[in-house]
Amino acid sequence: NSLFVENSSILFVTSPAANYVVSDQPVMYHLSKASINQLVRFLSLKLAPQLKINAISPGSYVLKDRNLDFFSYSSPRGKIIRDFLPLAEIPSTMEIANLVQFLLSENNSLLNGQIIDLSGGYLNMEVSQVLNRLLDN
Numbered sequence: 001n002s003l004f005v006e007n008s009s010i011l012f013v014t015s016p017a018a019n020y021v022v023s024d025q026p027v028m029y030h031l032s033k034a035s036i037n038q039l040v041r042f043l044s045l046k047l048a049p050q051l052k053i054n055a056i057s058p059g060s061y062v063l064k065d066r067n068l069d070f071f072s073y074s075s076p077r078g079k080i081i082r083d084f085l086p087l088a089e090i091p092s093t094m095e096i097a098n099l100v101q102f103l104l105s106e107n108n109s110l111l112n113g114q115i116i117d118l119s120g121g122y123l124n125m126e127v128s129q130v131l132n133r134l135l136d137n
Contacts, residue, residue: 007052007106007109008050008051008052009051009052009053009054009103009104009108010043010051010052010053010054011053011054011055011056011100011103011104012036012039012040012053012054012055012056013036013055013056013057013058014033014036014037014040014055014056014057014115015029015033015057015058015059016057016059016117016119016123017029017030017033017034018030018033018034018036018037018057018115019034019037020123036055037055037115040053040054040055040113040114040115041113041115044112044113045113048112052103052108052111052112053112053113054103054108054111054112054113054114054115054116055114055115055116056096056099056100056103056115056116056118057115057116057117057118057119058091058096058118059117059118059119078090084122084133084134085119085120085121085122086120086121086122086124086125087120087121088120089120090120091118091120095118096118099116099118103116
């Protein structure tokens with residue numbers, strides 16, 4: 001007997017701080033996010049096929065008071081950020097919610113052990129690409 005209903009899922013929320021230094025976050029935050037990522041990988045193997053384990057990494061796109069101006073559609077900073085991103089778009093909270101809904105639904109039959117980055121492609125860029133984009137702006 002399994003503890004879980006067939007096609008059950010667990011979704012963790014992690015952060016780019018699992019892999020990159022985020023200067024305004026303490027070391028314990030970084031360690032906890034790295035631990036979540038490893039837990040997702042480990043449990044996705046140990047609990048399959050009864051349970052799918054995945055994570056999303058929305059990063060700073062989740063609205064926080066410190067980011068309101070930074071990601072605002074009406075602020076100059078928000079425009080610079082969107083122009084900088086490969087997709088030229090910041091994920092909305094509704095887009096994040098839609099992804100969460102999909103990952104927890106029966107429609108997700110194959111994703112297991114994935115840590116989905118919601119950076120709009122930014123975290124896939126090499127440092128030289130990032131610097132070139134910054135210098136071009």
